[in-house]
Amino acid sequence: xxxxxxxxxxxxxxxxxxxxxxxxxxxxxxxxxxxxxxxxxxxxxxxxxxxxxxxxxxxxxxxxxxxxxxxxxxxxxxxxxxxxxxxxxxxxxxxxxxxxxxxxxxxxxxxxxxxxxxxxxxxxxxxxxxxxxxxxxxxxxxxxxxxxxxxxxxxxx
Numbered sequence: 403x404x405x406x407x408x409x410x411x412x413x414x415x416x417x418x419x420x421x422x423x424x425x426x427x428x429x430x431x432x433x434x435x436x437x438x439x440x441x442x443x444x445x446x447x448x449x450x451x452x453x454x455x456x457x458x459x460x461x462x463x464x465x466x467x468x469x470x471x472x473x474x475x476x477x478x479x480x481x482x483x484x485x486x487x488x489x490x491x492x493x494x495x496x497x498x499x500x501x502x503x504x505x506x507x508x509x510x511x512x513x514x515x516x517x518x519x520x521x522x523x524x525x526x527x528x529x530x531x532x533x534x535x536x537x538x539x540x541x542x543x544x545x546x547x548x549x550x551x552x553x554x555x556x557x558x559x
Contacts, residue, residue: 425525435539436523438489440510447539449508452484452559454551455533457521459491460501462529469505471548476506483537484555489520491529534558 429435435455438446446453456472458465472486479486486507492498493515502509512518516526524533534542534554542558545551 429524429533429541429544431541431543433541435533435535435541436520437539438510438520438523440487440508446487449485449487451537452482452542452555453533453535453537453539454479454484454486454545454555455524455535456486456488457491457524457526457531458488458529460494460497461492465530468530468548473506475548475552479552479555482555482559484559489518491515491518491521491526 435446440446446455456468458468460466476486488502488505488507488509490498490502490509490511492501492511493513495511495513498509498511498513510520520526524531532545532547532551534545534551536542536559543554545554
């Protein structure tokens with residue numbers, strides 16, 4: 403349906419709907435995930451392991467709850483060769499650092515909020531948003547919760 407709407411010149415789509423539909427096309431399971439500049443010269447493709455990519459923010463109540471769930475899963479997932487990569491859409495450096503200073507996984511933020519290139523490349527319009535990637539950055543799935551991600555990690559990786 404999304405492809406038909408995007409490809410049909412007779413359809414009139416607003417920008418938000420068009421972006422959402424485009425995300426389904428570009429970020430479907432089996433596609434190669436966009437590379438992300440993380441810190442300095444480090445990019446997502448440089449991390450040669452399976453990845454659970456999280457887009458979140460310190461002010462997001464669901465992200466706070468999921469943070470605790472991720473802490474419980476981290477060592478189990480790490481033993482299964484899955485690294486958590488957390489991309490924050492925060493804008494305040496102090497708040498970001500205070501919120502994520504105890505995170506055992508990799509956290510990144512450029513303090514541009516929704517304007518961060520990673521959020522644009524992944525069509526992020528809400529937090530939290532998740533992507534499960536293999537070691538070659540192929541999208542395995544787009545989990546809708548930590549529990550769903552855990553099931554996918556146990557079944558597919």
